Amino acid sequence: MVDNNNTKILAKDVDVFYSEKQALNKISMDIKEKEVTALIGPSGCGKSTFLRCINRMNDLIEICKVSGSIKVDNEEIISSSTDVVSLRSKIGMVFQKPNPFPKSIFDNVAYGPSIHGLADTKSDLENIVITSLKKAGLYNEVKDRLNEPGTSLSGGQQQRLCIARAIAVNPEIILMDEPCSALDPIATAIIEELIDELRLNYTIIIVTHSMQQAARVSQKTCFFHLGELIETGDTNKIFTNPDNTKTQDYITGRFG
Amino acid sequence: MFFWSIVLILIGIYSSYIFGQSRIKKLVYSTNLKPKSQYNYHAQYVLSWCLLPALIVYFSWAVFEEQIIQNLILDSFEYVEGAAYDDGLLLAEIRNVANNTDFSEGKSQEIINAASQYKSLKLTSEISFYISIIIIMVLGSLYAVRKINIQFNAQDTIEKYIKYILIFCSSIAVLTTIGIIFSLIFESFRFFSQVSIFEFLFSTEWYPFIPIREGQAAAEGSFGAVPIFAGTFLIMIVAMCVAAPIGLLTAIYLSEYASQKVRKTVKPLLEILAGIPTIVYGFFAFVTVAPFVKSFGQSIGIDASPTSALAAGLVMGVMIIPFISSLSDDVINSVPQSLREGSLGIGANKAETIKKVILPAALPGIVGAFLLAISRAIGETMIVVVAAGTAANLTANPFENVTTVTVQIVVALIGDQEFDNPRTLSAFALGLVLFVITLSLNVLALRIVKKYRERYE
Numbered sequence: 285m286v287d288n289n290n291t292k293i294l295a296k297d298v299d300v301f302y303s304e305k306q307a308l309n310k311i312s313m314d315i316k317e318k319e320v321t322a323l324i325g326p327s328g329c330g331k332s333t334f335l336r337c338i339n340r341m342n343d344l345i346e347i348c349k350v351s352g353s354i355k356v357d358n359e360e361i362i363s364s365s366t367d368v369v370s371l372r373s374k375i376g377m378v379f380q381k382p383n384p385f386p387k388s389i390f391d392n393v394a395y396g397p398s399i400h401g402l403a404d405t406k407s408d409l410e411n412i413v414i415t416s417l418k419k420a421g422l423y424n425e426v427k428d429r430l431n432e433p434g435t436s437l438s439g440g441q442q443q444r445l446c447i448a449r450a451i452a453v454n455p456e457i458i459l460m461d462e463p464c465s466a467l468d469p470i471a472t473a474i475i476e477e478l479i480d481e482l483r484l485n486y487t488i489i490i491v492t493h494s495m496q497q498a499a500r501v502s503q504k505t506c507f508f509h510l511g512e513l514i515e516t517g518d519t520n521k522i523f524t525n526p527d528n529t530k531t532q533d534y535i536t537g538r539f540g
Numbered sequence: 541m542f543f544w545s546i547v548l549i550l551i552g553i554y555s556s557y558i559f560g561q562s563r564i565k566k567l568v569y570s571t572n573l574k575p576k577s578q579y580n581y582h583a584q585y586v587l588s589w590c591l592l593p594a595l596i597v598y599f600s601w602a603v604f605e606e607q608i609i610q611n612l613i614l615d616s617f618e619y620v621e622g623a624a625y626d627d628g629l630l631l632a633e634i635r636n637v638a639n640n641t642d643f644s645e646g647k648s649q650e651i652i653n654a655a656s657q658y659k660s661l662k663l664t665s666e667i668s669f670y671i672s673i674i675i676i677m678v679l680g681s682l683y684a685v686r687k688i689n690i691q692f693n694a695q696d697t698i699e700k701y702i703k704y705i706l707i708f709c710s711s712i713a714v715l716t717t718i719g720i721i722f723s724l725i726f727e728s729f730r731f732f733s734q735v736s737i738f739e740f741l742f743s744t745e746w747y748p749f750i751p752i753r754e755g756q757a758a759a760e761g762s763f764g765a766v767p768i769f770a771g772t773f774l775i776m777i778v779a780m781c782v783a784a785p786i787g788l789l790t791a792i793y794l795s796e797y798a799s800q801k802v803r804k805t806v807k808p809l810l811e812i813l814a815g816i817p818t819i820v821y822g823f824f825a826f827v828t829v830a831p832f833v834k835s836f837g838q839s840i841g842i843d844a845s846p847t848s849a850l851a852a853g854l855v856m857g858v859m860i861i862p863f864i865s866s867l868s869d870d871v872i873n874s875v876p877q878s879l880r881e882g883s884l885g886i887g888a889n890k891a892e893t894i895k896k897v898i899l900p901a902a903l904p905g906i907v908g909a910f911l912l913a914i915s916r917a918i919g920e921t922m923i924v925v926v927a928a929g930t931a932a933n934l935t936a937n938p939f940e941n942v943t944t945v946t947v948q949i950v951v952a953l954i955g956d957q958e959f960d961n962p963r964t965l966s967a968f969a970l971g972l973v974l975f976v977i978t979l980s981l982n983v984l985a986l987r988i989v990k991k992y993r994e995r996y997e
Contacts, residue, residue, distance in 0.1 A: 341881060341885065344877075344880070346800065372885055373886065376885065379881060379882065383876070383878035383879055383882040385879060385897050386897075386901045395886065395897075399888050399896075446882070450886065
């Protein structure tokens with residue numbers, strides 16, 4: 285494991301309100317570069333909300349108000365002057381349910397690069413698409429049918445297509461919101477292996493309901509409960525010897 | 541008869557229900573066994589055997605009573621030798637005398653006799669109606685009650701009856717449609733026996749005049765429907781040029797950009813637009829838009845007529861905006877949020893997301909909305925009657941008078957005309973072609989939608 289101390293994301297006192305209801309309460313954490321950080325906790329604890337703060341996806345929800353500070357590469361992103369579009373091109377996101385666009389497999393992956401003008405020629409674009417599909421471990425399965433609709437793939441393949449789509453714009457961070465919750469165990473295992481490979485090049489934050497998954501893929505684990513960050517630390521330590529009794533109770537299955 | 545038969549049927553419903561319920565309760569009490577169905581299903585079973593036959597009797601009486609009485613009256617009427625009679629007028633006169641609504645003096649004896657016969661027949665009919673409906677209800681209930689026992693599965697039986705009732709109701713719509721199609725086809729055949737089908741479909745002259753008297757100089761009319769369909773098409777194109785962009789952009793604003801508050805106010809306002817009677821749009825087109833179009837035409841050097849395709853089309857476009865915007869708004873809204881998030885998550889901005897992800901995903905629905913609006917535009921009558929004129933010009937110039945299929949149907953059917961000359965019968969032929977066109981539009985729309993579904997789902 286590459287041990288490093290380069291902070292990629294630094295959150296300080298992040299509060300989130302949905303109308304009057306507080307969803308996150310003074311969350312502070314730092315996330316290291318090129319590591320997998322798992323956010324775990326019972327449903328409704330705010331882990332997805334926190335994830336969606338990092339790429340400002342919560343902007344889509346009218347009643348959602350975020351305050352506090354999140355810095356990505358030392359740049360404040362919780363501010364009205366943040367360039368959300370370039371922020372999101374730097375931070376890819378993979379969602380709970382695979383959501384390929386109603387386009388061909390090729391166009392799904394080519395969508396991001398062509399929007400951001402990453403390819404000058406058609407062959408450049410093809411290169412990007414093929415590289416991204418290869419990185420997502422999907423290329424061999426789909427190389428003969430790049431023109432078929434993305435929705436014709438199986439659930440696990442669709443999710444890898446979404447990962448390829450996220451990779452194609454060359455992000456530095458990938459957010460994953462329960463990426464395997466709609467998949468069967470085999471597809472889940474493939475995605476988990478993929479996450480392990482992607483770690484070499486990307487900073488990954490993954491929200492998961494499966495503690496085994498968190499233990500398998502992550503180096504750091506953060507435990508959320510009722511909108512508060514209870515404990516954060518090395519995954520090994522959290523799962524073997526947590527400091528907090530709530531964490532202990534949750535990972536041993538006593539609640540949640 | 542109506543009021544008391546309703547009362548009678550209500551009493552029947554109530555008592556048969558109670559009857560059935562008490563019967564099964566008694567059975568349960570005496571045998572001390574658990575019935576297969578609950579009490580209320582047994583009660584409903586008795587009720588349906590009481591109600592359904594009674595309804596059949598009721599409706600057959602309503603349909604056949606007057607007919608039978610009339611036949612009886614006409615059969616026994618003492619026709620006076622040498623006088624000319626019209627059955628319809630005669631019956632109307634008899635009925636008026638019988639109901640004391642004809643106060644003119646000096647009715648002939650045979651009419652007065654027939655009127656009193658009519659009255660007594662009516663009375664007999666009414667009495668026998670009440671008696672038979674009571675008997676039917678009692679017999680039905682008794683039959684049903686006899687079938688009730690602990691083992692009887694009343695619930696399944698009721699389910700079956702409900703299924704039959706539902707099938708009956710849904711077949712009414714289908715049968716009516718088939719009936720309409722057949723009447724269109726038969727009347728059209730009569731038309732085509734007088735006017736050649738090739739003339740109708742391909743000739744470009746539409747003068748639907750027929751000699752009123754034998755040997756009148758204003759001889760044969762001509763029935764070429766091409767200018768009419770061209771006019772319909774022209775107005776539809778103008779209307780869609782207005783409604784398609786405005787409606788679609790409105791829908792995009794409402795579903796993607798507007799805040800909840802704006803959406804909640806604007807959408808109902810637009811739907812009010814759909815509720816305005818079309819004749820009011822017609823006034824608007826004729827009084828406001830048509831003169832404007834005329835003066836605009838003059839200002840750019842085109843001689844516009846006071847009523848024009850452009851005026852009618854513009855207003856019709858405004859009329860169908862709410863159809864397109866409301867339907868497209870629903871369709872765009874039903875595009876899953878996950879697609880929006882996926883696109884925005886890559887760093888696409890709103891416009892790119894809408895253009896490249898949302899609209900393609902919503903396309904089948906939007907096409908459907910457009911085709912619905914088109915068929916609405918083709919079928920629209922009042923605006924065109926008022927604002928486009930009735931002259932069948934074959935022209936592509938929207939500043940000229942044109943006419944549409946629906947307008948010509950109205951024109952053909954106005955006035956005291958017998959259904960035996962090509963002028964009136966042309967309405968059915970026009971209707972048939974209109975029907976075929978809208979039908980093929982719908983089939984086309986369904987096929988487009990299905991094709992995209994296969995690709996994207």
